[in-house]
Amino acid sequence: MTINxxxxxxxxxxxxxxxxxxxYAVKAPKGLRRDxxxxxxxxxxxxxxxxxxxxxxxxxxxxxPMPTWGADLSGLNxxxxxxxxxxxxxxxxxxxxxxxxxxxTFERLGIPEAERAALAGVGAQYESEMVYHxxxxxxxxxxxxFLSIEDGLKxxxxxxxxxxxxxxxxxxxxxxxxxxxxxxxxSFVYVPKGVKVDIPLQTYFRINAESSGQFERTLxxxxxxxQAHYIEGCTAPAYSSDSFHSGxxxxxxxxxxxxxxxxxxxxxHNVYNLVTQRAAVYAGGVMEWVDGNLGSKVTMKYxxxxxxxxxxxxEVLSIAMAGRGQHQDAGAKIVHFAPNTSGTxxxxxxxxxxxxxxxxxxxxxxxxxxxxxxxxxxxxLLLDDEARTDTYPxxxxxxxxxxxxxxxTVSKINDEQILYLQSRGLSEDEAAGLIVRGFIEPIxxxxxxxxxxxxxxxxxxxMEGSVG
Amino acid sequence: xxKFNDQLAQVQGPEWLTAKRKESLELFTALDVPQExxxxxxxxxxxxxxxxxxxxxxxxxxxxxxALPQSVQDRLTGTxxxxxxxxxxxxxxxxxxxxxxxxxxxVIFTDLKxxxxxxxxxxxxxxxxxxxxxxPDDTTIAAPGTTPSKSPDPSEGKFSALAAALWTNxxxxxxxxxxxxxxxxxxxxxxxxxxxxxxxxxxxxxxxNAQVTFIDEQDSEALPGTYAIGxxxxxxxxxxxxxxxxxxxxxxxxxxxxRQRGDVGRDATLNSLVVTMGGTLSRTEMQSYLRGQGSxxxxxxLYFANRDQHFDHYTLQHHAAPNAYSDLLYKGVNNDASxxxxxxxxxxxxxxxxxxxxxxxRTLMLSSDxxxxxxxxxxxxxxxxxxSHGSTxxxxxxxxxxxxxxxxIAREVAEKMLVTAFLEDVLGRVPLKSVVKYIEGIIARKVGxx
Numbered sequence: 001m002t003i004n005x006x007x008x009x010x011x012x013x014x015x016x017x018x019x020x021x022x023x024y025a026v027k028a029p030k031g032l033r034r035d036x037x038x039x040x041x042x043x044x045x046x047x048x049x050x051x052x053x054x055x056x057x058x059x060x061x062x063x064x065p066m067p068t069w070g071a072d073l074s075g076l077n078x079x080x081x082x083x084x085x086x087x088x089x090x091x092x093x094x095x096x097x098x099x100x101x102x103x104x105t106f107e108r109l110g111i112p113e114a115e116r117a118a119l120a121g122v123g124a125q126y127e128s129e130m131v132y133h134x135x136x137x138x139x140x141x142x143x144x145x146f147l148s149i150e151d152g153l154k155x156x157x158x159x160x161x162x163x164x165x166x167x168x169x170x171x172x173x174x175x176x177x178x179x180x181x182x183x184x185x186x187s188f189v190y191v192p193k194g195v196k197v198d199i200p201l202q203t204y205f206r207i208n209a210e211s212s213g214q215f216e217r218t219l220x221x222x223x224x225x226x227q228a229h230y231i232e233g234c235t236a237p238a239y240s241s242d243s244f245h246s247g248x249x250x251x252x253x254x255x256x257x258x259x260x261x262x263x264x265x266x267x268x269h270n271v272y273n274l275v276t277q278r279a280a281v282y283a284g285g286v287m288e289w290v291d292g293n294l295g296s297k298v299t300m301k302y303x304x305x306x307x308x309x310x311x312x313x314x315e316v317l318s319i320a321m322a323g324r325g326q327h328q329d330a331g332a333k334i335v336h337f338a339p340n341t342s343g344t345x346x347x348x349x350x351x352x353x354x355x356x357x358x359x360x361x362x363x364x365x366x367x368x369x370x371x372x373x374x375x376x377x378x379x380x381l382l383l384d385d386e387a388r389t390d391t392y393p394x395x396x397x398x399x400x401x402x403x404x405x406x407x408x409t410v411s412k413i414n415d416e417q418i419l420y421l422q423s424r425g426l427s428e429d430e431a432a433g434l435i436v437r438g439f440i441e442p443i444x445x446x447x448x449x450x451x452x453x454x455x456x457x458x459x460x461x462x463m464e465g466s467v468g
Numbered sequence: 469x470x471k472f473n474d475q476l477a478q479v480q481g482p483e484w485l486t487a488k489r490k491e492s493l494e495l496f497t498a499l500d501v502p503q504e505x506x507x508x509x510x511x512x513x514x515x516x517x518x519x520x521x522x523x524x525x526x527x528x529x530x531x532x533x534x535a536l537p538q539s540v541q542d543r544l545t546g547t548x549x550x551x552x553x554x555x556x557x558x559x560x561x562x563x564x565x566x567x568x569x570x571x572x573x574x575v576i577f578t579d580l581k582x583x584x585x586x587x588x589x590x591x592x593x594x595x596x597x598x599x600x601x602x603x604p605d606d607t608t609i610a611a612p613g614t615t616p617s618k619s620p621d622p623s624e625g626k627f628s629a630l631a632a633a634l635w636t637n638x639x640x641x642x643x644x645x646x647x648x649x650x651x652x653x654x655x656x657x658x659x660x661x662x663x664x665x666x667x668x669x670x671x672x673x674x675x676x677n678a679q680v681t682f683i684d685e686q687d688s689e690a691l692p693g694t695y696a697i698g699x700x701x702x703x704x705x706x707x708x709x710x711x712x713x714x715x716x717x718x719x720x721x722x723x724x725x726x727r728q729r730g731d732v733g734r735d736a737t738l739n740s741l742v743v744t745m746g747g748t749l750s751r752t753e754m755q756s757y758l759r760g761q762g763s764x765x766x767x768x769x770l771y772f773a774n775r776d777q778h779f780d781h782y783t784l785q786h787h788a789a790p791n792a793y794s795d796l797l798y799k800g801v802n803n804d805a806s807x808x809x810x811x812x813x814x815x816x817x818x819x820x821x822x823x824x825x826x827x828x829x830r831t832l833m834l835s836s837d838x839x840x841x842x843x844x845x846x847x848x849x850x851x852x853x854x855x856s857h858g859s860t861x862x863x864x865x866x867x868x869x870x871x872x873x874x875x876x877i878a879r880e881v882a883e884k885m886l887v888t889a890f891l892e893d894v895l896g897r898v899p900l901k902s903v904v905k906y907i908e909g910i911i912a913r914k915v916g917x918x
Contacts, residue, residue, distance in 0.1 A: 068505055069507060069618070071615060072615045072616060298615070324613065325613065327614075327615040354610075354611040354612070354613040354614040355614070356610075356614050356615050367836050367837075368836075370836075380846075380848070382848070382850075382851035382853075383851065384851055385611075385818075385819075385821065385850060385851050385852070386611035386613075386614070386818070387611075387851055388608075388610050388611065388614055388847070388848060388849045389846070389848045390617070390845070390846055390847045390848065391844070391845055391846040391857070392843070392845050393843065393844060393845070393859070394841070394842075394843050395840075395841065395842040395843070395859055395861065396839075396840075396841050397831070397833060397839065397840040397841075397842075397861045398836070398838075398839050399833070399836050400833040400834060400835055400836040400838070400863050401836070401863055402833070402861070402862070402863075403860070403861070403862040403863075404859075404860065404861045404862075405858070405859070405860045406842075406844065406857075406858060406859040406860070407856065407857070407858045408844070408846060408856060408857050408858070409855070409856040410846060410848050410853060410854075410855040410856070411853075411854065412851040412852050412853070
């Protein structure tokens with residue numbers, strides 16, 4: 001495992017920047033081409049309908065222009081990306097069967113430990129494929145399904161097909177179309193009626209190869225009255241050429257169900273992270289996105305809740321931290337289709353050293369969604385005089401009996417607070433760190449303890465020497 | 469476009485102006501009408517066949533107020549402006565003179581065409597300096613190395629190019645250094661020719677430490693398929709104070725597209741009020757470019773849209789210097805099948821430390837057939853700032869309604885009272901008695917409480 005010296009400089013503080021030598025079972029040629037799509041489908045031994053779906057999505061990708069809004073994507077060369085890399089020994093159920101270097105990778109990242117500690121199930125994706133997926137027996141017995149997306153398609157073909165691409169169709173946006181054409185890896189989760197999985201399921205995503213693309217696809221169905229919490233984490237080596245991650249996450253929260261999806265995104269600072277995440281929420285259901293964006297070069301990610309039936313509720317808690325050269329274009333969407341639905345968006349962003357964090361969001365209330373309401377709160381903290389922040393909220397109201405509020409504030413770290421903490425014996429950095437932790441506290445406290453600790457640690461790492 | 473070239477030949481002027489007009493018309497011809505993919509025009513489509521448009525007919529100059537349209541006469545009886553112009557369509561039809569004492573102090577108030585002849589140097593210096601033909605490049609200035617902000621789309625200059633090329637007349641105000649003009653000055657614009665367009669401009673220049681108030685009023689009968697294209701340039705030099713009021717009360721069928729922009733110098737103050745009540749499609753841009761340190765801009769607006777009216781308000785608070793202050797409050801009501809759009813941007817450039825910038829947009833929805841789109845935006849590149857924005861959309865306050873009804877007031881009346889109070893709240897910040905009274909009258913008629 002070596003650290004690429006060229007980029008050592010820009011990723012100085014990034015502790016996951018090492019990479020393994022490349023050893024792969026299959027590595028498709030660069031570029032997004034029909035034969036690559038066919039090769040992926042063949043490698044996965046897919047039914048014809050899925051190949052047809054992929055090829056249709058490829059056409060949609062070709063026909064859609066790049067977005068004219070959002071982050072600057074001019075540095076992303078889609079022809080220079082490897083769209084499919086299958087590691088050796090993919091999709092083991094036992095940790096012992098995972099190849100040694102991959103195993104070591106995840107052990108360095110703490111995955112097996114995490115499983116032993118406090119998780120109901122763990123998945124790990126390396127490049128394009130899940131290398132490991134396991135669910136604790138007690139949950140399996142209750143009918144909970146936690147598989148790689150490929151195994152989901154094989155083992156639950158009907159349930160899979162009923163929901164797949166219904167929430168994020170390939171037409172949705174150019175990157176959803178890319179994902180639909182070349183998707184590989186991701187999780188398939190089903191929680192049966194009334195089952196409450198009270199400890200989290202986790203999947204960890206790792207890109208290893210240079211110029212690699214990762215296009216995981218996750219489909220999660222939480223049946224009536226069920227509950228679950230899913231966590232994803234992501235890292236990649238620090239290469240000098242850019243990598244590309246474009247996932248699609250589809251979630252169905254049925255009547256009275258409750259689901260939380262937490263992400264701590266810590267890609268290295270050379271990854272374009274363009275993700276579509278959306279949940280369909282039915283009567284009385286509750287969907288919560290907890291979205292932490294710390295890494296990547298560019299992120300465009302707006303977790304969405306489509307509130308389809310009466311009483312559905314959506315919440316998005318978002319933290320973004322942008323350092324030098326980073327642009328976090330993150331936000332949320334809450335769309336009210338039915339009466340008495342409600343939503344909350346809380347966004348906290350921290351920018352430093354010419355890093356740019358943007359909140360971009362949509363609140364839409366369709367006619368007939370009477371008695372609905374959403375509140376949006378965006379707070380931005382700027383750590384130095386080069387940092388920047390933007391807010392681009394779109395509020396679209398078609399119903400008289402609806403309430404939408406949006407508030408945003410921008411501020412710097414309060415000098416008086418720093419001075420006070422210094423007078424109590426803290427160094428300036430410690431004081432700033434404490435203030436930043438207090439700033440993100442409302443969101444950090446929603447994470448399981450070990451993740452909250454990790455989040456705080458990452459932010460502290462990013463904060464070192466940043467005030468002054 | 470040959471037709472516009474013909475019209476270009478008809479609007480006279482000195483060589484520098486003719487060249488500028490020609491250049492602007494070329495730009496206009498080259499640009500598309502802004503489409504949905506242009507963020508600043510996301511919710512408003514202007515469907516216009518320029519080839520079918522003819523210019524508004526010329527109207528004769530009248531020597532007595534009694535010869536003016538009745539609506540103008542009614543309005544003039546209630547105004548306290550110190551001097552005014554009346555424009556019917558393309559040109560001035562009536563005017564009053566500035567008091568002699570102001571003239572003696574060097575204050576100029578005339579129509580733009582006359583000003584081009586009599587005050588050529590001043591007009592040449594300032595005309596197009598704030599609202600040029602093209603869309604002003606308000607791209608946020610950020611630290612090197614940060615990812616760039618989007619620049620305006622060239623098509624946002626489509627209508628300003630038209631206004632730059634083919635303006636026929638408008639108002640010109642010049643206040644010399646240190647002179648304070650107590651009574652407001654104004655222009656009353658009417659139109660009377662359906663299926664036509666007019667392009668007019670207003671240019672207000674307040675030199676260092678000068679002070680002036682200018683009121684732009686627009687009023688007409690119903691005029692199907694009629695276009696009023698305008699540009700308003702406000703030059704607010706160091707420590708000057710300008711108050712600008714625009715009251716748009718065109719009749720049904722009118723499309724109103726106007727860019728209003730102030731260039732605000734050091735320690736200068738620009739107060740603006742935009743009132744939108746009339747027309748069928750209305751797009752009013754109010755932009756404050758805070759160029760000087762310690763400059764100050766207050767931006768107020770109120771609108772009431774009913775039937776199929778589509779009102780689009782686009783605002784910009786661009787902080788280009790440190791220690792500047794801007795505060796925006798826009799309040800609107802959407803009834804029937806109307807559409808309200810508010811798109812407001814606060815930009816703070818790199819180095820504009822100690823900026824205070826606030827923005828509030830409040831909407832009342834009175835009908836579920838109505839639509840409201842609100843996009844309050846921030847682009848901040850300095851850290852020692854206080855910036856906030858808030859936007860709320862809601863129905864009439866049910867508790868207040870209940871309270872009024874419990875006092876025996878009928879539901880319909882109570883609702884009207886609350887709507888009126890909601891809008892008039894903005895007027896509390898405007899120290900212009902006569903104009904406020906006039907606006908209250910328009911609100912009352914529109915709400916149906918008169």
